[in-house]
Amino acid sequence: MSVRLGDAEGPLAVLKLYDRRGSKDLRKREQAGFRSPEEEEDYLWNSKNEEGYVEFVESGDAAKYQKRIFDEGIQPENTAEMETLLHDYCEEFFAAETSFYSRIEPLQGREVPRLMATVSYEIQRTENPEYQHLLSVPGIIMELIDGFPLFEIPSHIDKEHWQTVVDSAVSTIDKMGAMYGVLNKAISAKENIKVRTVQGDDGRTSYQVFFYDFAFSSTRDDFDTETEWLEAKQCQDERGAVGWVMREELDRWQPGYYQFSYVDVSDGQFYARIRSSLKDADEDSLTSPI
Structure with missing residues (x-):
């Protein structure tokens, strides 16, 4: 409320x-x-x-x-x-x-x-x-985050921006796992990801993606070994819960305007690459509106 x-x-x-x-x-x-x-x-x-x-x-x-x-x-x-x-x-x-x-x-x-x-x-x-x-x-x-569910972007955003907006959501999932060691067990493009429209001083429109509702979550500390943690991340497939779902939905509106590829995270190399790429990056550039 x-x-x-x-x-x-x-x-x-x-x-x-x-x-x-x-x-x-x-x-x-x-x-x-x-x-x-x-x-x-x-x-x-x-x-x-x-x-x-x-x-x-x-x-x-x-x-x-x-x-x-x-x-x-x-x-x-x-x-x-x-x-x-x-x-x-x-x-x-x-x-x-x-x-x-x-x-x-x-x-x-x-x-x-x-x-x-x-x-x-x-x-x-x-x-x-x-x-x-x-x-x-x-x-x-x-x-309070104003905006609309990620699942509804066809009704709010031109198709030319679909790839960038959904990729931003998937990238945030990757960052949460790699940098903060969290696992969201109830992630949903329909229910707990919002897109906020941002109007810049120059009159340009950009979009900012927010995640919320983390009651069904775990952290790396909840697992005894790194292998168990990575297997849980792979099994839950948070990336697919957003990427595959959005690809299927967006193809109903305009086939081919959003592409998503499966990634195997179970060996840890994927998260290692993300940590390496974000290590020296400026935080403002990572989290600013798209």
Whole structure:
């Protein structure tokens, strides 16, 4: 959701909350109602189940169960345990996204939004402060990026610019992997890449590509070996998730105006070349609008 910072004239920003209660996709995926989620009421949050969850938290059993999730990978057997599991997922998403933003701090405001603050609000106050996190919702406030989804560039940009704009997105993916050691597991040209139109002082139009939504991300530190890390990058194929998808879509509009080639990243040589090429480059030239 968008929020205005400061007074009524303050800048707009994005408030992103990691709230188990309203996370429809997560609740549906985990079958929060313990049955096939064919209808929304089968998995949506409700106040009756929340009462049981609050009691579970206050008793200390939710904290114990959350530890078992981590230690044993145990699955929930009732709604209180299910709400605990969903909350645990949301805490993980928050941790992953804030870690991602910290790791790629030099790119903030250039190729990803600026992370402006982290926040937390209490659903209700717990009697034992040790359990408060289980009845709180973490969140972030980040820069609002105006623009349109990369997937929609045929409706906004002349075909002569398609190659440059999509190549910029793919290059940012390469840079994030090579220079910052990050892996985005939910990258999508439709959902989390935006293109901003920039009007220069000289009247010329340029385009700036931004990535956002990094809750489903990992870093090099999450893998035991370089080989495992490179295999994960190869398997996820973030480049193809943008390049191949955009090539297929743009060919529907104007065949041949965007070209994309597969690259094998599993041996590490590809990222080594990128690191070498960026090592002495001026950062402003790397992240300026196209």
